[in-house]
Amino acid sequence: MAEQPVRQSALGAARATQGPHAAACLRALPAASRFSFRGSPPEAETAGVAFGVPFSLQSCRAHQTEDRAALWLGPDEWLLLAPEDAARAVQAALIRALGERPYALIGIAHRNTALEISGPRATMVLNAGCPLDLHTSRFPVGMCTRTILGKAEIILWRTASEVFHIDVWRTFAPYVWDFLIEARARL
Amino acid sequence: MQRFSALALARNALSGQTGWQRQWRSPDPAKRYNAIIIGGGGHGLATAFHLARDHGMRNIAVLEKSWIGGGNTGRNTTIIRSNYLFNASSSLYDHAVKLWENLSQTLNYNVMFSQRGVLMLAHNVHDEQVFKRHVHANRLNGVDNEWLTAAQAKAFCPPLRIDAGMRYPVLGAALQRRAGVARHDAVAWGYARAADALGVDIVENCAATSIVRDRQGAVEAVETTRGRIATAKIGVVAAGNTSVIMGMAGLRMPLESFPLQALVSEPVKPVLPCIVMSNTIHAYISQSDKGELVIGAGTDAYISYSQRGALHVSTHTLEAICELFPQFRRMRMLRNWGGIVDVTPDRSPIIAKTSVPGLYVNCGWGTGGFKATPGSGHLFAWTMAKDEPHPINAPFTLERFRDGFLIDEAAAAAVSH
Amino acid sequence: MTGPFRTEIGGRIDRTRRIDFRFDGRLYSGHPGDNLASALLSHGVHLLGRSFKYHRPRGVLGAGSEEPNALVRVGSYESRATPNLRATQVEIHDLLVAESQNRYPSLSFDVGAINDVLSPLFPAGFYYKTFMWPAWGWRRLYEPIIRRMAGLGRAPTAPDADIYAQRYVHCDVLVVGAGPAGLAAARAAAQGGARVLLCDEQSEFGGSLLSEPDTTEAGRNRLAWRAATLATLAASDNVTLLTRSTAFGVFADNFVALVERVTDHLANPEPALPRERLWQVRARQVVLATGAIERPMVFAGNDRPGVMLAGAARTYLHRYGVRTGRRIVLATSADSAYGVAMDLHRAGLTIAAIADVRNEASGPLAAAARAAGLPLRTSTHIAATHGRLRIRGATLARNGTGAREKVACDLLLMSGGYTPTVHLYSQARGTLRFDESLGAFLPGGDTGILQVAGACRGIFATDVAIADGAEAGTVAAARTDPGGAPQPVRTISVPDSGALLAREAPCDRRAFVDFQNDVTTKDLRLAVREGFVSVEHVKRYTTAGMATDQGKTSNINALALVANERRMDMAAVGLTTFRMPYTPVTFGTLAGAARGNLFDPIRQTPIHAWAEDRGAVFEDVGMWKRARYFPAARETMAQAVARECRAVRTGAGLFDASTLGKIEVVGPDAAIFLERMYVNNFRKLAVGRARYGLMLGEDGFVLDDGVIGRLAPDRFHVTTTTGGAPRVLAMMEDYLQTEWPDLRVWLTSTTEEWAVVSIQGPRARDIIAPFVIGIDLAPQAFPHMAVAEGTILGVNLRIFRVSFTGECGFEINVPADYGSDVWHAIMQQGTVFGLTPYGTEAMHVLRAEKGYIIVGQESDGTATPDDLGLGWAIGRGKSDFVGKRSLARAAMRDPSRKQLVGLLTSNGETVLQEGAQIVTAANGNASIGHVTSAYFSTTLGRSMALAMISGGKARMGEKLLAPMLDRTHEVTVAPAMFYDPKGERLYG
Amino acid sequence: MLLIPCPYCGPRPELEFTYAGEANISRPAEPESLSDEQWAAYLYQRTNPRGMHAERWRHVHGCGRYFNASRDTLSDQFQFSWKPGESPP
Numbered sequence A: 001m002a003e004q005p006v007r008q009s010a011l012g013a014a015r016a017t018q019g020p021h022a023a024a025c026l027r028a029l030p031a032a033s034r035f036s037f038r039g040s041p042p043e044a045e046t047a048g049v050a051f052g053v054p055f056s057l058q059s060c061r062a063h064q065t066e067d068r069a070a071l072w073l074g075p076d077e078w079l080l081l082a083p084e085d086a087a088r089a090v091q092a093a094l095i096r097a098l099g100e101r102p103y104a105l106i107g108i109a110h111r112n113t114a115l116e117i118s119g120p121r122a123t124m125v126l127n128a129g130c131p132l133d134l135h136t137s138r139f140p141v142g143m144c145t146r147t148i149l150g151k152a153e154i155i156l157w158r159t160a161s162e163v164f165h166i167d168v169w170r171t172f173a174p175y176v177w178d179f180l181i182e183a184r185a186r187l
Numbered sequence B: 001m002q003r004f005s006a007l008a009l010a011r012n013a014l015s016g017q018t019g020w021q022r023q024w025r026s027p028d029p030a031k032r033y034n035a036i037i038i039g040g041g042g043h044g045l046a047t048a049f050h051l052a053r054d055h056g057m058r059n060i061a062v063l064e065k066s067w068i069g070g071g072n073t074g075r076n077t078t079i080i081r082s083n084y085l086f087n088a089s090s091s092l093y094d095h096a097v098k099l100w101e102n103l104s105q106t107l108n109y110n111v112m113f114s115q116r117g118v119l120m121l122a123h124n125v126h127d128e129q130v131f132k133r134h135v136h137a138n139r140l141n142g143v144d145n146e147w148l149t150a151a152q153a154k155a156f157c158p159p160l161r162i163d164a165g166m167r168y169p170v171l172g173a174a175l176q177r178r179a180g181v182a183r184h185d186a187v188a189w190g191y192a193r194a195a196d197a198l199g200v201d202i203v204e205n206c207a208a209t210s211i212v213r214d215r216q217g218a219v220e221a222v223e224t225t226r227g228r229i230a231t232a233k234i235g236v237v238a239a240g241n242t243s244v245i246m247g248m249a250g251l252r253m254p255l256e257s258f259p260l261q262a263l264v265s266e267p268v269k270p271v272l273p274c275i276v277m278s279n280t281i282h283a284y285i286s287q288s289d290k291g292e293l294v295i296g297a298g299t300d301a302y303i304s305y306s307q308r309g310a311l312h313v314s315t316h317t318l319e320a321i322c323e324l325f326p327q328f329r330r331m332r333m334l335r336n337w338g339g340i341v342d343v344t345p346d347r348s349p350i351i352a353k354t355s356v357p358g359l360y361v362n363c364g365w366g367t368g369g370f371k372a373t374p375g376s377g378h379l380f381a382w383t384m385a386k387d388e389p390h391p392i393n394a395p396f397t398l399e400r401f402r403d404g405f406l407i408d409e410a411a412a413a414a415v416s417h
Numbered sequence C: 001m002t003g004p005f006r007t008e009i010g011g012r013i014d015r016t017r018r019i020d021f022r023f024d025g026r027l028y029s030g031h032p033g034d035n036l037a038s039a040l041l042s043h044g045v046h047l048l049g050r051s052f053k054y055h056r057p058r059g060v061l062g063a064g065s066e067e068p069n070a071l072v073r074v075g076s077y078e079s080r081a082t083p084n085l086r087a088t089q090v091e092i093h094d095l096l097v098a099e100s101q102n103r104y105p106s107l108s109f110d111v112g113a114i115n116d117v118l119s120p121l122f123p124a125g126f127y128y129k130t131f132m133w134p135a136w137g138w139r140r141l142y143e144p145i146i147r148r149m150a151g152l153g154r155a156p157t158a159p160d161a162d163i164y165a166q167r168y169v170h171c172d173v174l175v176v177g178a179g180p181a182g183l184a185a186a187r188a189a190a191q192g193g194a195r196v197l198l199c200d201e202q203s204e205f206g207g208s209l210l211s212e213p214d215t216t217e218a219g220r221n222r223l224a225w226r227a228a229t230l231a232t233l234a235a236s237d238n239v240t241l242l243t244r245s246t247a248f249g250v251f252a253d254n255f256v257a258l259v260e261r262v263t264d265h266l267a268n269p270e271p272a273l274p275r276e277r278l279w280q281v282r283a284r285q286v287v288l289a290t291g292a293i294e295r296p297m298v299f300a301g302n303d304r305p306g307v308m309l310a311g312a313a314r315t316y317l318h319r320y321g322v323r324t325g326r327r328i329v330l331a332t333s334a335d336s337a338y339g340v341a342m343d344l345h346r347a348g349l350t351i352a353a354i355a356d357v358r359n360e361a362s363g364p365l366a367a368a369a370r371a372a373g374l375p376l377r378t379s380t381h382i383a384a385t386h387g388r389l390r391i392r393g394a395t396l397a398r399n400g401t402g403a404r405e406k407v408a409c410d411l412l413l414m415s416g417g418y419t420p421t422v423h424l425y426s427q428a429r430g431t432l433r434f435d436e437s438l439g440a441f442l443p444g445g446d447t448g449i450l451q452v453a454g455a456c457r458g459i460f461a462t463d464v465a466i467a468d469g470a471e472a473g474t475v476a477a478a479r480t481d482p483g484g485a486p487q488p489v490r491t492i493s494v495p496d497s498g499a500l501l502a503r504e505a506p507c508d509r510r511a512f513v514d515f516q517n518d519v520t521t522k523d524l525r526l527a528v529r530e531g532f533v534s535v536e537h538v539k540r541y542t543t544a545g546m547a548t549d550q551g552k553t554s555n556i557n558a559l560a561l562v563a564n565e566r567r568m569d570m571a572a573v574g575l576t577t578f579r580m581p582y583t584p585v586t587f588g589t590l591a592g593a594a595r596g597n598l599f600d601p602i603r604q605t606p607i608h609a610w611a612e613d614r615g616a617v618f619e620d621v622g623m624w625k626r627a628r629y630f631p632a633a634r635e636t637m638a639q640a641v642a643r644e645c646r647a648v649r650t651g652a653g654l655f656d657a658s659t660l661g662k663i664e665v666v667g668p669d670a671a672i673f674l675e676r677m678y679v680n681n682f683r684k685l686a687v688g689r690a691r692y693g694l695m696l697g698e699d700g701f702v703l704d705d706g707v708i709g710r711l712a713p714d715r716f717h718v719t720t721t722t723g724g725a726p727r728v729l730a731m732m733e734d735y736l737q738t739e740w741p742d743l744r745v746w747l748t749s750t751t752e753e754w755a756v757v758s759i760q761g762p763r764a765r766d767i768i769a770p771f772v773i774g775i776d777l778a779p780q781a782f783p784h785m786a787v788a789e790g791t792i793l794g795v796n797l798r799i800f801r802v803s804f805t806g807e808c809g810f811e812i813n814v815p816a817d818y819g820s821d822v823w824h825a826i827m828q829q830g831t832v833f834g835l836t837p838y839g840t841e842a843m844h845v846l847r848a849e850k851g852y853i854i855v856g857q858e859s860d861g862t863a864t865p866d867d868l869g870l871g872w873a874i875g876r877g878k879s880d881f882v883g884k885r886s887l888a889r890a891a892m893r894d895p896s897r898k899q900l901v902g903l904l905t906s907n908g909e910t911v912l913q914e915g916a917q918i919v920t921a922a923n924g925n926a927s928i929g930h931v932t933s934a935y936f937s938t939t940l941g942r943s944m945a946l947a948m949i950s951g952g953k954a955r956m957g958e959k960l961l962a963p964m965l966d967r968t969h970e971v972t973v974a975p976a977m978f979y980d981p982k983g984e985r986l987y988g
Numbered sequence D: 001m002l003l004i005p006c007p008y009c010g011p012r013p014e015l016e017f018t019y020a021g022e023a024n025i026s027r028p029a030e031p032e033s034l035s036d037e038q039w040a041a042y043l044y045q046r047t048n049p050r051g052m053h054a055e056r057w058r059h060v061h062g063c064g065r066y067f068n069a070s071r072d073t074l075s076d077q078f079q080f081s082w083k084p085g086e087s088p089p
């Protein structure tokens, strides 16, 4: 009988690590558990309490604690991020809290993969393919949104003034990585 | 009509070009016409020409709101081909190609129809299946179309990239050798001159503003920016503006008008011997006789009458061109422009009578009607003169949308132009 | 060696360094700061190109991007060669290699010049009038000759070795043009607190400040002001400065495209740098300070090398330290020429004559010239010029009298007034008005988000331009903060000027209007005479304004001639449309990084690496790579596919179905929703069961299909075709959000959440049973179309008992990151059972043996469920679903519709071609259908095909013909089910 | 590239959106009760105006929502946008 499978990141080993870089550093973020929560604001409020992070009702804003985050993606949609081993706990807590109320909770831990770009010129690298205004006055820390990077859709979340978390569908992750590396080389 | 010939050129060379006459008159509109064509594009002018020549109709006018040929006729990438899938379509377009083959002589105007062939690239197995189906269907109808391997395609078009390193390699291509390009402006001018010689009034700067109907509902007159003109027959051939004009007669159309962009490079010496189209990676290209690379792709996403589009549509097109022809990356875009193309739900045209007596419509050519110009004029004139469609345009009715007899080239093949 | 025409001091070149370069094989030298034109002019080289049509020798006309004549091919390697570059914009660097174009064998002796001799035969539009006989003659005889004559430079033949980059940027205020007006605007906007981006197409900021002598009208030192302003800008961290960056396009909502030339001016650029960079700017406010372009004069022989714009000569003198000639004749209709004349005079050049076509020249500049004793003649025009490869003299003539005078010269300068550079303003859909006193079209006003300043709106005095720019910048900055202090307004108005627009070419000899395209006054007159009265017609008939300079120097002159010919106002005649790009833009810049693996994302399944190792041959399906077959050593595709099929039918095969689209449909109303979207019944589908789902468009045609499993009362796992996934989800969202917002359902794409390992074949169950925990896979417990959740190897599992092969099969969904390991494990386990990986090709054969359709192959967007033999899927008693109403239309019930059938060739070896047409023996020309799929079936030991045939179901057993390219084949119509029609293997 | 006012996210670049045709064409509640003409009118006939157009967009690479907007088809300028179910401002 075969052994217990291990997770293989969509980015693969070749794209997992990158040395420091003066303009912007890129790194693959560790595997996590992720859920798409869908529902109306009252359910979202309950879910936020159960999750331990209130869901933002303001558009394009993320809330986070030490190791969990809830990102507003749409008026009835939040992306929940938690440590890899928390998946069952999160699911159980939400199911318990919401009972028979209408909502949807879908595990998407493997659909998305995450990487991080950080550094003084991270915004410029991103703007090689992302058409949004990433100036801190327009895209402050804590802002998150789905958007475009080149030919891929990404979720972009500013976690610190020079740090961005990118969540992307797994098959687009290598493209996003290569795109950013290329862009960084051409600054 | 003053005849054009090499001799006439030589004579005028000696006389300082003083012997040339106006190519068409510029009459004021009369009070009444036996038939009025709204829209002085290639299709409208060709319709008038055929009404006068084939059906002996006199006292006809073409009303053009600005300058003739300034609509899509003057802004298209001039690809002419007839390798369409369905019998109804391939007979429609091949009818036109046959007329193209003698158009310069018919009009005594060199429209520079150049049958240099079109290569339609297949990039995946599905493309291959679809194009082979076209080849078989066309050949059965006597329309030339052949399947080439990638290597054969490269032999036909040496600059084409076919190496396996491409993101979407070229697996082969369909080739229609009789396909070609023509000088778009000359088509409008040639028809105008020939129609004018047959007595057709071509009235520029004259926009139709309303269609007047009598008590029975039949067409009675058209109001224009140059006054009211009485007529019992109106043919609307206004491409992107068709919905607006048909609205004047109270008809809602199954049409949406989208921006379609094209661009040309700076002119260079001959490098590209044929037309190359890639539907899968979205671009097509040919080289004009003046030397520009003429490039286009699909429409912008939203309806618009602005005659311009978005930059990202052009960049996307050029990505594809550079992928197919990496040696053209250093070529430069000289000019970009947009037209307004009227698109039907099944991407096939409408050449038909309408529910309003005396009102006829020829529209819905979308991104690919230039190639049909001579045939469309011929068939629409027939339909207007005889008040019934010619067998070739019989399937291209308005009622097909009600009954479901769609001629859906786009769904079937997603190929246009 | 410094060129003999170089001044001793002055200019902005670095005289301490020498740069060597080649032009047409000859070695020349220049200095940093030179461009190709200035460096060649410093050596007295004026002849730089040949015109498009008549191959006339041409020299440098201008000093910037307006240049129509001096076009060169730059680059010694094909992979870095660029045709049609303007010598006036090519900065020189060591080892630069340039050559002239459109000439053979050499620039000074060009056989193509025969066209010039024959030019009476080639008036505007001559080609429309001839070359029509014989009918085939155009394509085979005349066109090839014309094509070879036409075209300017030579396209590169090798793939471009350079790299390009792109960037989106946002700013509060974008200032285009960094002359005095632009610099002032940028500074004012920055002081107003705005995020400012300032760009200029030239290598240095300053615009006209660099070309004119030290002090302005009001005594301000130009260069000192420039330096001070630049220093302020450079010190502001809210300002971005971009030289060598042309704003080439303005789109809706202040979206402006710039191209930055990054490396072309460098001899040894850093290899990582892109050659050019596209900046896509979204600006809240735009200030256009793009200046004005001087107009040539229209007179006979105005195109010889050595005929130049007056302002250009001044630029060469002050900016580059180059004397463009020694003995000068000036032809003018504007006061600005006198300033140039005084400059050149002071620099020691001889002014041989000034011919002013106006009846008087009364401005202060003219007075100064008179006072300096310059030979000024009013009411005088140029009747002819002399010389061939370089001007030698000009004949001056008194207007009206015919009195003539020949003046020797080596430089003839023209100044026909200035044309404001309103291209971008007009692209932004600003409206223009014709200003009679300036003889120019000026911006009609600002658009609320876009303003114009300086020479671009007819303000030519430097000090006023500075003030005007500052106002524009202040207003722009204030507008970006609408809540702020009271909004400032513009106060400066456009003054009159004395320029006279030359409406009439004073003599009838050949005078050039569009230099590059060789459009003459005669051509324009001919066009009007032939009835081409609209300027748009004139443009297209004569090609005036259609060359690579887009008529920057010629459009207004052409327009004036047309207006004159038609006896109309300029305003009434109107302008042709300004279009992007302002100057030509490299394809590569527009394509950017999208090449190779960045052309389009390459979507790979979690099993891809394994398949690659195994030597799989992949096919592209949308962005996905799918393994088509797995050839063993030296196997052909046919052999591999036959082996893979055999394995599935006799043992088991393993298939990577991860690309299948998946949508999780969750919520209390999920079943109702699916029931409306699909033709099938879902309300009654039991939890733990799955059903084949068929989706139509609202037009009644089959759009997609897939298997839909019910995991819980309110949770469905929907699968779609690989290519259809995005379309299906978008359509579902559309109906859900806009038609049925009351339904409590949510849709989530889970395509990529799950890796899907499909195991098919009589041994499938034996292989996987040991892995699957918590689910009894026995046939009764887990029958065909069952679905369950459990675990496999300790990870989550969704397992479907489904089959697209006709064998007993299971689709194992595991979280994608585990896909590869699970696949490995099953492969390992299956070895003893002969488990064989198979690809899409074998999958296609196996499903065709069973008559299962592939949407997009059997159906083509024009097929109904009935056509495809899928009428059974339509849920009985359903009153509505998407597409249902359309199925009741006349055409959908037409008995001659094509229906899915099987076809068997009489010769079992013959595999029909997919797409082959089917005809009847009675009517061999009329197609009654076509082959949708055709394969050799190892299982059957013969070929088989699926086809859509008109009235096909009623034709069972009928013999039909399939004409193929080589010969016509006989086929027999059969049911679209070749294998195990009772489904015993499926259910076993 | 248009700047499209998403009623949920604010003005965003066109690349994030898909166009979804004319607004206010709702699916008939009982398609079966419609004549072929009426059904075809619902399916295919569009106003296609030169000027102000009420249309639908989806912020597909953003909040995912469909919404309505009013845009001038001659200038491509948006006038305003509103959420489904709300009435235009």
Ligand SMILES: Cc1cc2nc3c(=O)[nH]c(=O)nc-3n(C[C@H](O)[C@H](O)[C@H](O)COP(=O)(O)OP(=O)(O)OC[C@H]3O[C@@H](n4cnc5c(N)ncnc54)[C@H](O)[C@@H]3O)c2cc1C
Residues within 6 Å of the ligand: B038, B039, B040, B041, B042, B043, B044, B063, B064, B065, B066, B067, B068, B069, B070, B071, B072, B073, B074, B075, B076, B077, B078, B079, B080, B206, B207, B208, B209, B237, B238, B239, B240, B241, B245, B260, B261, B262, B296, B338, B339, B340, B341, B365, B366, B367, B368, B369, B370, B371, B372, B417
């Ligand atoms: C960028 C682009 C590329 C294309 N490429 C190809 C191609 O490669 N091959 C191909 O076959 N087709 C192509 N087409 C499509 C082709 O151009 C059109 O289908 C065809 O030219 C339509 O001709 P027309 O005479 O019907 O319309 P138009 O030439 O548009 O003529 C309609 C005329 O009606 C006038 N009009 C409108 N309203 C009024 C009114 N109220 N009163 C009076 N007059 C009015 C307009 O001013 C216009 O001149 C392309 C189109 C575009 C825009």
Ligand SMILES: NC(=O)c1ccc[n+]([C@@H]2O[C@H](COP(=O)([O-])OP(=O)(O)OC[C@H]3O[C@@H](n4cnc5c(N)ncnc54)[C@H](O)[C@@H]3O)[C@@H](O)[C@H]2O)c1
Residues within 6 Å of the ligand: C176, C177, C178, C179, C180, C181, C182, C199, C200, C201, C202, C206, C207, C208, C209, C212, C245, C246, C247, C248, C289, C290, C291, C292, C293, C336, C418, C421, C424, C453, C454, C455, C456, C459, C460, C461, C462, C465, C582
């Ligand atoms: N005496 C006259 O009749 C006369 C005529 C014309 C100009 N002028 C001079 O014009 C000046 C007015 O200043 P101004 O600032 O308005 O004009 P300017 O000519 O000094 O500056 C315009 C700048 O815009 C740049 N530019 C133009 N189009 C561009 C584009 N698309 N992208 C990027 N850059 C672009 C040019 O390179 C130039 O540097 C005065 O100094 C005056 O001396 C005088």
Ligand SMILES: Cc1cc2nc3c(=O)[nH]c(=O)nc-3n(C[C@H](O)[C@H](O)[C@H](O)COP(=O)(O)O)c2cc1C
Residues within 6 Å of the ligand: B074, B075, B076, B077, B078, B184, B264, B288, B290, B292, B294, B307, B334, B335, B336, B337, B338, C545, C546, C547, C550, C576, C577, C579
């Ligand atoms: C096939 C073709 C070739 C063209 N070649 C050129 C060209 O060489 N130079 C040019 O300036 N414009 C060229 N144009 C574009 C026209 O100048 C013009 O942009 C187009 O007719 C649309 O009109 P508009 O831009 O006036 O709206 C070409 C257009 C077509 C259709």
Ligand SMILES: [Zn+2]
Residues within 6 Å of the ligand: D006, D007, D008, D009, D010, D059, D062, D063, D064, D065
């Ligand atoms: Zn949004």
